[in-house]
Amino acid sequence: MFEALSDRLQEAVKNASGQGTLTEDNITEALREVRRALLEADVSLKIVKAFISKIKDRAHGEEVLKSLTPGQQLVKVVYDELVELLGGEHKPISTEGKPNIIMLFGLQGSGKTTSAAKLAVRIRKNGRNPLLVAADVYRPAAIKQLQSLGKQINAPVYAVEDSTDVRSIVSSAIDYAKENGHNTVIVDTAGRLQIDTELMAELVILDRLFTPAEKLLVIDSMTGQAAVGVAETFNEQLGITGIVLTKLDGDARGGAALSVVHATGKPIKFAGMGEKLDALEPFYPDRMAQRILGMGDVLSLIEKAQESFDVESAKELERKMRTKEFSLEDFMKIQKQMKMLGSLDQILGMLPIPGMSKTDREQIAHVGEKQLKRIEACVNSMTLGERRNPDIINPNRKRRIAKGSGIPVDEINRFLKEFENMRKMMKKMTDMTKTMKGNPNKMMHKLPPGLRGKFPPF
Amino acid sequence: MVFDIFKKFVGQGENKEKQDTNVSEVTEQVNAEQGIQAHSDPIENNETKRNLFGISFSNLKQAISKTSESLVDNVLSLTQGKQEIDDDLLDEMEEALIKADLGIDTSVDIIEKLRANKNKIRPDRIGEFLRNEFTQVLGTTNSNSLNIKNNQLNIFLITGVNGAGKTTLIGKLAYRFNMQGKKVIVAAGDTFRAAAEDQLEIWTNRAGAEIVRRDGADPASVVFDAINQAKEQNADILLIDTAGRLQNKFNLMEELNKIKRVIDREAPECLSESLLVLDATTGQNGLKQAEVFNEAVQLTSVALTKLDGTAKGGIVIAIAKEFSLPVKLIGVGEKLEDLKDFNPNDFVNALFEK
Numbered sequence A: 001m002f003e004a005l006s007d008r009l010q011e012a013v014k015n016a017s018g019q020g021t022l023t024e025d026n027i028t029e030a031l032r033e034v035r036r037a038l039l040e041a042d043v044s045l046k047i048v049k050a051f052i053s054k055i056k057d058r059a060h061g062e063e064v065l066k067s068l069t070p071g072q073q074l075v076k077v078v079y080d081e082l083v084e085l086l087g088g089e090h091k092p093i094s095t096e097g098k099p100n101i102i103m104l105f106g107l108q109g110s111g112k113t114t115s116a117a118k119l120a121v122r123i124r125k126n127g128r129n130p131l132l133v134a135a136d137v138y139r140p141a142a143i144k145q146l147q148s149l150g151k152q153i154n155a156p157v158y159a160v161e162d163s164t165d166v167r168s169i170v171s172s173a174i175d176y177a178k179e180n181g182h183n184t185v186i187v188d189t190a191g192r193l194q195i196d197t198e199l200m201a202e203l204v205i206l207d208r209l210f211t212p213a214e215k216l217l218v219i220d221s222m223t224g225q226a227a228v229g230v231a232e233t234f235n236e237q238l239g240i241t242g243i244v245l246t247k248l249d250g251d252a253r254g255g256a257a258l259s260v261v262h263a264t265g266k267p268i269k270f271a272g273m274g275e276k277l278d279a280l281e282p283f284y285p286d287r288m289a290q291r292i293l294g295m296g297d298v299l300s301l302i303e304k305a306q307e308s309f310d311v312e313s314a315k316e317l318e319r320k321m322r323t324k325e326f327s328l329e330d331f332m333k334i335q336k337q338m339k340m341l342g343s344l345d346q347i348l349g350m351l352p353i354p355g356m357s358k359t360d361r362e363q364i365a366h367v368g369e370k371q372l373k374r375i376e377a378c379v380n381s382m383t384l385g386e387r388r389n390p391d392i393i394n395p396n397r398k399r400r401i402a403k404g405s406g407i408p409v410d411e412i413n414r415f416l417k418e419f420e421n422m423r424k425m426m427k428k429m430t431d432m433t434k435t436m437k438g439n440p441n442k443m444m445h446k447l448p449p450g451l452r453g454k455f456p457p458f
Numbered sequence B: 001m002v003f004d005i006f007k008k009f010v011g012q013g014e015n016k017e018k019q020d021t022n023v024s025e026v027t028e029q030v031n032a033e034q035g036i037q038a039h040s041d042p043i044e045n046n047e048t049k050r051n052l053f054g055i056s057f058s059n060l061k062q063a064i065s066k067t068s069e070s071l072v073d074n075v076l077s078l079t080q081g082k083q084e085i086d087d088d089l090l091d092e093m094e095e096a097l098i099k100a101d102l103g104i105d106t107s108v109d110i111i112e113k114l115r116a117n118k119n120k121i122r123p124d125r126i127g128e129f130l131r132n133e134f135t136q137v138l139g140t141t142n143s144n145s146l147n148i149k150n151n152q153l154n155i156f157l158i159t160g161v162n163g164a165g166k167t168t169l170i171g172k173l174a175y176r177f178n179m180q181g182k183k184v185i186v187a188a189g190d191t192f193r194a195a196a197e198d199q200l201e202i203w204t205n206r207a208g209a210e211i212v213r214r215d216g217a218d219p220a221s222v223v224f225d226a227i228n229q230a231k232e233q234n235a236d237i238l239l240i241d242t243a244g245r246l247q248n249k250f251n252l253m254e255e256l257n258k259i260k261r262v263i264d265r266e267a268p269e270c271l272s273e274s275l276l277v278l279d280a281t282t283g284q285n286g287l288k289q290a291e292v293f294n295e296a297v298q299l300t301s302v303a304l305t306k307l308d309g310t311a312k313g314g315i316v317i318a319i320a321k322e323f324s325l326p327v328k329l330i331g332v333g334e335k336l337e338d339l340k341d342f343n344p345n346d347f348v349n350a351l352f353e354k
Helices: A003-017 A026-042 A045-061 A071-085 A112-125 A142-153 A166-177 A197-210 A227-238 A255-264 A286-292 A298-308 A311-325 A330-340 A345-351 A358-379 A384-388 A397-405 A409-435 B002-010 B016-034 B056-065 B065-077 B088-100 B104-116 B123-139 B166-179 B196-207 B219-232 B252-265 B285-297 B315-323 B346-350
Strands: A100-105 A128-135 A184-189 A215-220 A242-246 A268-272 A280-281 B153-157 B184-191 B210-212 B238-240 B270-278 B301-305 B326-329 B339-341
Touching: A003 B016, A026 A045, A026 A255, A026 A384, A026 B002, A026 B104, A026 B153, A045 A071, A045 A255, A045 B088, A071 A255, A071 A286, A071 A358, A100 A112, A100 A197, A100 A311, A112 A128, A112 A268, A112 A280, A128 A166, A142 B196, A166 A184, A166 A227, A166 B016, A184 A197, A184 A280, A184 B238, A197 A227, A197 B016, A215 A227, A215 A255, A215 A268, A215 A330, A227 A255, A242 A255, A280 B104, A330 A358, A330 B123, A358 A397, A358 A409, A358 B252, A358 B315, A397 A409, A409 B016, B002 B088, B056 B346, B065 B088, B065 B123, B065 B346, B088 B104, B104 B123, B104 B315, B153 B166, B153 B252, B166 B196, B166 B238, B166 B301, B166 B326, B166 B339, B184 B196, B184 B219, B196 B210, B219 B238, B219 B252, B238 B252, B252 B270, B252 B315, B270 B315, B270 B326, B285 B315, B315 B326
Parallel strands: A100 A184, A100 A215, A128 A184, A215 A242, A242 A268, B153 B238, B153 B270, B184 B210, B184 B238, B270 B301, B301 B326
Antiparallel strands: A268 A280, B326 B339
């Protein structure tokens, strides 16, 4: 996502940074590229203009810091402005109200129903006990869709078959939530056009009757210049409290994100990042801006890693790596944890690997995932003893493993050799760390300031 | 505000009876504010008896009023009082075209053409110039009517990103063909999204068509079964629904390609249209969608959905220009007959007609 925008900005600034100083001329040229990039990213024209003139002022006014080249300085200015435009600090979701009511609304097909289910998964992680309410009474099978999603995530769904009275559905859902100990009620409403007065009135009535703590506008990140109008109207009529930006795992440049935040002054609270039901992530403007500029999203990756890694088993793994006890069994454990981080493509996307295009990444991920599956098949055909001590695998055993997994013997040989090399490397690396006079943090100095000390312990 | 007082009273519904009175009061109040006369069920609006598949000129104008506003009015208002075409006017016009989602490249092309001819064109004739440009772009592509052959199976493969409106479009298409007396079968190829098959079945029932569904199965196998059933029953039309997918998902695009291969193998020469469904509010990503879906399933046409008064839809001009893909259908509302044939001349005329 945002790749094309980041490519362009990088290109623009690279041109500028090839020169010794930041002059009027090269800024103007770079800014023209920035303008074009933002427009191609569907950022609304009005906002692009404001953004450009702001950057121009700041770039001129600001003295180039001694430690930075003029090019870096311009990147910094663009980055700071992008962060600000995207809404500054991450804003958490409100838990106010008994029960806490969260209402989702937006245009048809923006992703409300899926987001509702994802949101339930998300807030349950924070210890909430959500009830999903099927208030989309118009679209065929919308209720069934929510019910089926509810089943998948094991969350209760409140629905009234054959009723089109949204007010009474929500009202009785709230009663039900109170009786059954649900402290958050997530209301999925029907998709509607912002000019459909009757359906907009329905939302206004729900708002006045039940005063939801969160009124979240769900908006598709592929939306074009219309995004501003949509966001403005919903905000005027309902006073939205935040935005859920969906389908950000696509390759839309996502300028709509900038537009809606600017138009409403409300923060993007969540970003939909994939088809899986845990793929709703908090939206961090600073990270998004880093990503736009091609700095990668290392922070998100670390946070995900911390969520999925079990600290104790990570410590144990670390010990094994040091002592060359590291076995194929441990290797598979790491594989499993990697999988919990997301697909290879997602993980690669979060890393700042220079020169790696989106297509490269997809291809590597595609090949990589295939390879991993083969390795998994191979290890699964081994006995416990073989996994713990691969040295005992003789030609006879290899033939058996090949039969069991369908992987040819020479591929198994190659894999075992690579594994042995990896083990040696690990040993070397851990030895090296030891000789660094007990200061493993030395390595960390190479990382950007925000990341130091944040890696999971493995 | 009066409503702040209301809010206090309404509370969280401790007293059911009291709340019910408030419900009606709030409802009346909101309706009055919004200028709504009486409550009517939005899905059961009066059926207007008009030409079912063509669209009347006034309805078309209504549907694309926003497009017209941003594409024509905004651009032409700039030319008022101008004696000649100068750089300022050209810059402003370019911006107005960008605002209509035409994209930078298409906008720049049009403006550069105008710049090259700026001494030959008077500012008050710019409207005519634009009209020609748009007609040319939308009309250079082959035919804008659906490719249907009589006395044989016609397969429609319907693809698009998540939420574009594929399932709804299929419901409307099934209705259209059924009304024309054709035997229609629908393949529920979206086996991924929760309840997608149910949604499709409701639409097919409304449309009077038959559905082939194998919930949770591999989509290509559903298509395989549907083709066989269509052949056995001598169906005229087979509409294939597919799961929404973002075009950068390599594996999902491969899956689509597999479906296409199954069609080519099982029913060669029967694929009438490989149709991309595009949400009219889509911005520049629409170009990317057209490009990548085209690679996977060799598109023959585009359907522009949700074109009903708010969307700008300028992206179709960019797509028609870049990929020579004809727009064949437009979705202008929620009812079964709200899927209309697209006619570039009418479309451009409606854009410019006052």
